[in-house]
Amino acid sequence: MNFLGKISVIIACFNYGRFIEEAIESVLESTFQDFEIVVVDDGSTDPETIRVLDALDHPRIRLVRQKNQGLAMARNNGIEASFGEYFLPLDADDKIAPTMLEKFVAVLETRPDVGFVYSWIQFFGDENRVFKTQDADLSILREENICCGCSLVRKEAWREVGGYVPGLYGYEDWNLWITLVENGWLGVSIPEILFYYRRHGKTMLADGQSRHWYLMGEMGKLHAPMISEGAHIGAPLREGVALVKKFQNKLTSEDLLNWRLWKQSPWYMAKRTIPNGIKWKVKVVYWKIKSLFLRGKKEAARREILAGVARRGTARLSAVALAKEGCAPTRGEGVTKKSILYILPTVSVGGVEKTALDTIQALRGEFDFTIIVSQKGEHAWAEAFRSAGAQLFFLEDIRDPSLWVELLRGVIALRRIEVIHIANSIWGYSQTAWIKEKFPHIRIIDIFQGGEVEGGVIGWNRQFEGNIDQTIVVNSGLFEKLIHKGSPREKFICIPNGVSLLKFSRDKVVVSGEEIRWKWGLPLDRPIISFVSRLSSEKNPLFFLEVAKAIHAARTGAFFVVAGSGYLQDLFLNKRAELKLEHSLRYFPHLQNIPELLSVSSVLVNTSLTEGWSVAILEAMAMEVPVVASRIWQNAALVEEGKTGLLADLGNVNAYRDSILQVLDDPYLSGALALNARKKVVEEYGIAKMASRYRDLYFSY
Template identity: 25%
Template sequence: MVMDEKPLVSIVIPCYNQGHYLRETLESIEQSTYPYLEIVVVDDGSTDSVSQQCIFDLKGYLVKQLEVKFITQVNQGPAAARNNGVRLTTGEFILFLDADDKIDPTYIEKCLWILMKYPNIGFVYPSVQHFGARDDVYHAKPYSFEDLLLDNFIVVSSMIRRRVWEEVKGFDVALSGYEDWDFWIRVGAAGYIGYWLREPLFFYRRNDISRLVVDNNRRKILLKEIQKKNKQIFDKYFGSEKNNKKKLKYKLKQKLSYYKWKIFVLYVRLASKMPSTYKEKLKRFIKPIIKKIFKYEETGYTELVQDQVLEKNEIDQSIETDYSYKRNSRYIQVMSTNLPLNKKNSILFIVPWLVVGGADKVNLDLIQKFIEKGHDVHLFTTLNHEHPWHYRFKEKIVNITHLGNNFISLNELLDYVNDYIQAKKIEIVQMSNSQLGYQIAEIIKTSNANTKIVDLNHMEEPYAPFDYFRYSVRYKNWFDHRVVITPYLKEAMIRKYGETAERVTVIPNGIEVPTSYDSTSYLLKNENEIIEIGFVGRMEEQKQPIDFVKTANIILSRCKNVHFTMVGDGSLLKAAQLLARSLSIDSYIDFLGSSNNAPQIMKEKMHVFFAPSLREGLPIVGLEALSLGIPIVATDVPGWSDLIDNGKTGFLSPVNDCVRMADYCIELINNKVLRESMSRKGYEFVEDKFSLNKTSQVYLDIYENLLNS
């Protein structure tokens, strides 16, 4: 087949009585970052009137400005529906998608990057995000044909080359189930290998009753059917009846695989019925056990090791000695012709993870503002992590790649980064607290000379084993500009780390400020008899949650019209709860755990915000508190001292001085007029100095100056 400069992807969707989900499926395809698509929906003789009407209503539906093809056949099953659908398409690549499932916008593009890079790869299969009756992730495993004969870890909604489907003559319509497993076995036997795309970019709708559930209940019967049909293949790998020893070994492995699968299914079903807090505890406890004893790949996989040390590590050494860029020219050529129109700068954020925290809130807010101002924004994370804020970022930005989750080969990761920057014509790379980002800065600059790198540092931690101020020194020559969030940090970067003043700009963290002081609702809340003192942050040593509980105990010994709220999770949460219980004050403190709704909790409940931190950058949660008119009692450390006008918008206390901190809190508890005065001044201060609209524009001005220099 001649390779088209705009290769077509054919999406085939069998539909039997699932027409009511079909619009969602098509809408997810419309969001795809890859534009050259054709779609065929095969109505496999639906009998449900609602499904039939939904399919009828979608006739003429456009995806990527191309009309979706609909065909109807007498019910023959999904295998025949897929085969018949493929025969009506012409694409170089094929993606099968069921009518009730969805895909991530980047799924097709990422599959194509692999298939265009590696001619020997026949198909790409993803990890799976379940939704509906279950909310969890199925991680597959690296491709092994022998493992595939034991258990099917490849979903049908994988992307294949057309020639693969043609060579194996599609799905076997004679099978009574597991026709996809049979298909992948025949593909592997024909010499084609698969590539595991580790990100869960395929969304599989789980229902209590589905064809997969029915097939799984018939697993032993269907497996015998597949083995009988493909006897020559199984005999080749596991021996014939004459080779009893090899055959016995296969049967034992098969049984072990089956029982491992049953145990894991039981674990998933139990976990899915538990509240999220218990589910996470169960996962932390049982995941390592399953992984070590049963070695079941669904519980984890090899990751790119990123040792957080100040010295050079294996990644630095590998980049220096082993890396040579292998350009994916076809991918770059195809995707660079599909850039968004009327966009300003193309900006790529490189961050370590997407978690509940101040630095991530800063990045999220900046991304939102940049998009509002007409810029094209992309995001890479670099650590292998669950990224609990992924969906918050995904609401704002389509182009997200979790490098640390997706790649175990450093060279492959570097190739992807370079290909992506060139395909998307990235002009600005905005880095923030990413160790791997620093390490690959040289590769980015040497391979993409016109791309500018801007580094954002949030906090200096000179007494910690690792901090980004010290770590960044080795890589600073690859940065075109540096950003810090306080004047103190700029002075430290110049005096201690050898930067020049003109290369460093102070840009404080910005937030969306309520439109008026009255809209904070603080005056209404200030009428309450019970005063609420709040903590929001990670339950770690830096934030000193134990000091919060100790201070609360002192306050309660002198005041009774007070209550406390702690929002956050971490390694010290249990210790804080135990301390509160031992002091008999646990009924006065609500431990709410981690929350994506902390600003609303602050607005509705808190009269005073209390932060006994050891150190800070410029705390975004403090800005949020002041913008909501909440006075702050905090420790006198850089970050808080940059934010609080002592005695006017809050109070500053020596670190670990719980008595002094209690005194300040009690002064606010007992003085309604003082609370209102500090509330107004705090709001006015943030509105004037920390408006997100103003701070985001400073970044954009820096980008513009760099690109024009």
């Protein structure tokens, strides 16, 4: 009696008898045993293969024989003959890891939105390398296959899209992944080697690669919507595409018919350097124009086009309006969310970046957020911003600076931007004049998080103040100073930074202090003195090292942690070595879990020469960590001397040393400071209050 499993492993075989037993053995050794194996003999002519297949005798294995129809039909027929809820296509010359099925099925069982799941690929045989697959992203999939042919697929998803398409000779999998994603299914990559792909001689994939451009054209026909020029024009869809003006006259109908010419055109080469978020929209131009000329078999009504887009649940496949001068953006129907564009210098550890991240996280779902990052950097918080729902574009990804403006112009048009929020980006300020000229309806705001009323960001603000509609300041003292300097009151709004009272709460740190210290290599029995800040001149990190040296001399048991990156990193590390602090000071440039660090910290130290509204101080206060901060007016509103923290004179190492030791030595003082600090933050500086003010501001335009 044959075994009917949850998973059906489909092995198509054409004259690969010398390999298939290895493939089958790798499946039989799986830790997950609820499976069947369906072997499809695709008309093999090799006597050895026929003998091996005839000899198959196992309760989990069924043999299906057919005339030679090719890989796509062999798989389709095998899947039709299978009983599993999921299927895994495995080529007869490849192998899987014992835990593959177990790990794959766990994803599909817990993620009903995932249509297929796969892993990294280990090449073996004639080639030895690892291919690191990625989650299925249509913007990338249209140009390169980032998935794996040996994926666990929902049979219902396969049926929904019509199965494998014959005739693509090595690209059958790639085409299926594109089709599944177009129909709303997700593809998930497990970052682990669970599939072993044998390279030997000229495989079907190698043959497919030799005909790459032909097959790309065939897939293009399959995935372009069947609409004609009449249906194209003026279709009121959610997304549109704008060709860069300088390239519009270089494209003709004949060019659009020829993929090779298109690929060689200046416009195509320019868009190759643009980040993914814009690339898929640019690709819409190619795919849709391809459909316009190559697949205009009948004219569809606009409502049919819209209905098709709605069925797919995505705007990425929408048609574009076609105008004489090129493809122009169209305003969507039923679009209610406002689109906010942030222009930030980096997305790394920093106060202005943290404020932006907190705001976007809190208002997720209420607005569409896009971020253009204007400077090079490590961008440690990029994934955090993406997880909050923001779309990121990095200017550093575009080699030609002359195209940066075109990127900004395209983002504004494509994403229907209504508010531009500039935060510390000189490049962002420099674009405000033409934005106001070309897009007068857009409101431009900026944020002043620094501590002085001259130079820096406020200098850029004044240079471009005619283009700025409103400026956010983060503390009332700064607001009053600016008004006193003669700035019009209506141009400024005070929105103090906030902190998440849920995230930054000792009750929410579920890991023990001992586990945290062990995980990060911190001593288990020494007080931790922390410094959380960007390593830049105004934060004064080199002075903190002098303070650490003084404390270490007075109290050898103290241990120091610095979290943050910046342009002073090399100088900081050199000075740490010079002061012989390597064994008593740990440095984490990209520490993600700040609440855990604060939960094991005895003191947080701030040595800033100037501040706006220190997010690090707010977070420490919320976590009930005593703060010793520089005695500057910007800190005074937060750190009330002797009540919510202690202040020390700028540049006075002994003053800092004495204040820190006072906190370490006096548990009563330490406890009182911690409780008062938490109380102040809860009453005045919760992130919900800050987010509410930003919500009101964005909606006011």
